[in-house]
Amino acid sequence: MSFLLPCPHCGPRPVDEFAYFGEVTRRPKASPTLRELTDYVYFRDNVAGPQREWWQHRDGCGEWFLAERDTRTNDVLSVSLPGPSRPE
């Protein structure tokens, strides 16, 4: 893991400056079943290919942002700040 990741604020930086927070998950609505909850808390799609994921520029500007990254090649296809609209 030594690829470059473009921070939406700071531009391309070595990936070690960032904290990875995993793929974007869908938080269940009120009172999920145990299966739905377990799926959300413990299971990940773990795709081989483009994946939307959370990153934080921890040792830089501190911003949380979304990146679309190909997990096979570490090519970062796009990055974006979470929009003003609430995802849920």
Added chain:
Amino acid sequence: MRLPPQPGELIDRSETLRFRLGESELEGFRGDTIGSALFANGRRVFSRSFKYHRPRGLLCCSGHCPNCMMTVDGVPNVRVCVEPLREGAVVTPQNVVGRLDMDFLSVVDKVGGPFTPVGFYYRTMIRPRRMWPLYERFLRGVAGLGRLDPHAGHSRRYDVEHRHARVLVVGGGQAGRAAALAAATAGPGVVLVDEGSRLCGHDLPGVEELALATALGIWEGNLVPVDCGTVLYRYRAERIVVATGAVEQPLVFPGNDLAGVMLPEGARRLARDFSLQPGSRAVVVAADEHGLESADVLRESGVAVPRVVDLREGGHELEAHGRRGQVRRVSVGGDSVDCDLLVVSGGLQPAYALLAEAGARVEYDESRGIFVPTELPDGIEAVGSVTGEGLERIVAAPAYEGRGKCFVCVCEDVTTKDVKRAISEGFDSIELAKRYTTVTMGPCQGKLCQLPSIRLYAKERQVYEASIGSTTARPPWAPVELGLLAGRHLEPTRRTSIHFRHEELGARMMWAGPWKRPYAYGEKPEGEVHAVHDSLGVIDVSTLGKLLVEGPEAADLLERLYPNRFADLKPGRIRYAVLTSDGGRIMDDGTVARLADDLYYVTTTSTGADAVTAWFEWWNAVWGYDAEIVNVTGALAALNLAGPLAREALQRLTEADLGPDAFRYLDAKHVDVAGVPCLALRIGFVGELGYELHFPSAAGEYLWDRLVAEGARPFGLEPQRVLRLEKGHVIVGQDTDSESNLLSSGMSWLPKMDKDDFVGKFALEHFAEREERERLVGFTMEENVVPPEGAQIVVDGWPSGRVTSARRSEQVGAVIGLAWLPPDRAEAGTRVEIRVDRRLLGARVTHGSFYDPAGERMRA
């Protein structure tokens, strides 16, 4: 014996350097390598081989092979053939039991053959099983190369430096220099690295040159770590030009590992660079023009060359005979020639390893008999002979069989017989055979053995080399000291603003996460506990995480982050707060004070500040509330003034009304204390009347001094742990772990399940329905023994629980603690047994606080 001075030699004869080999004092010249200086002093055997302990001498003289690895100044596995000689160097041979010329373990070579075939360690020394300790002791003694001095790591300092280059050229040969110069015409930022010293004397305008610098590999993002001895440069390059050239390949024949068998470049370097005669009578056997040319070099240096064999003219039987591990006679084509030097060359193989690591494909070039790189990734180029350009067709027969051992791999002592045996045992793919025989897995990483082993494989299996393929050489390209990869040993330490006052007061400092904190100020923490109970104590709690959460929707954010309620918290009031994950697990705890309608002050555990900040910010990125989170941990100092006299003492320093009704338990107020603006929080972690003062760090020592002057006795972390345990207060991470939830930790009162949503709510709903597996409770020991953290609790002979905290409390008059127990044993008054040093000691389960259960003292 040196040759007369010649142009181009690297040694400076005017400066003599002294060094030691074992007991002998030796001399060399400035410019020598340790290897050339040893050779000049008549040393021919440099090391003992890995498995058979056969004597080995200089082979490549280029830092590729393992033959010259020695321990230099305590650092093992130094290739002395390329290690510059320095004054006072202490060189010791390695992998030797006895002396270099008399190694007792070489008995393995003489008689061990039938007992140590390829892969013997997978099959032998397994039975009888009770013999294993004995086997293990023996194996640990003989395995590996060199011996690491456990104290050496601290004597060398390593650094890592990040650098950028527009164009990074790896390899300072003709092609590399030309590429660097060409790149430099387009602008600055061109760096040329070479592992040897051949760049010396070349002036390349516009190019930054790094000599004795080894590029270890090419990682994604065009990252190239460059080993410069004690500094590792991590280069990021827009473009990388690989000009690593080609590596001379040895021949495989009986006796091919004797000292005196050399590759052409080895002989050339000794003769030209160090003005040494590589031998007195030499035979040259080569499969290419480049190898045959070495005969001329030798003759110019005064070496007799009675026989030159061109392998392209047809195969010859070849065998080297030696005495005491050194070449004495060579049989070639039916003749026998006396000699002390045998220069062999099996042609040149592109050194493509860096390119392969970067993602290039490697292909067998049938017409030339070598592997060449193709399909280079973007941003990476190759120039010169690494591409196969200008390399000759190699026709040499793969191996000559004879009576003696023919080594395919000198690093791992793998012979042709071993490879054949592996094939006959069914290891018929090159990747399997590599792992079974360990060929190419030694220090040279296949530089000298990949091609010969693949050729031998092809011959034995009667297939084409192309169908065998090549194994993957993984980084690093050359051996590297682990210390260099680790960089300088740095452990960041956080100190509070009152740190040096603690030291002046004689505090014993201890690590608490990244912080240094006072353990206690005297030998007996009990005295500090007494002070808090009976009069007044003060503790530096600046390490607490401190966050400001501000904005119109700050209340909504906290309401949704925490299981309990914060929207209805009145400004000026405080609530205990526990953070849970969506898995329902306890993550951190602290207090939340509402300072205004849109402003909250959050404290976290000392180690949790950064994680909690990131957690808050992440959820806020997900939800998009109009709230800002600011981590003010470092900006503010905090002191907890606690004890029955706390109110009177503090009142003497402030004009604010601290009366029990004006400043109630769990009130938060802005108060000026001795002129310092403080946020005062009335909370009771240690169980007595107390005020936690948060104020600008710059005033840390001042306010501390003022409070001490008012009679507050400093107390450390250890007394605080006793005090909180007396109250049964949980420390997150100490008494809870990643499996603990609010219900099992005795805090089922905390989550407000009627809230619409909070992080962890869904999981808690399910926990509530599920049968409880364990519960956190208190216990009192029957005897005056403190069980260690993690001590086992035994029920009916079965381990059923564990102790998380235990201390002796003089206030309670017993040893008390917290423990996880199965629910059927968690009722108050139940007797359980705790294992301490093989003994089972009785304890009684308790619930709630051990001390002042009603909490009257802290609410006073």
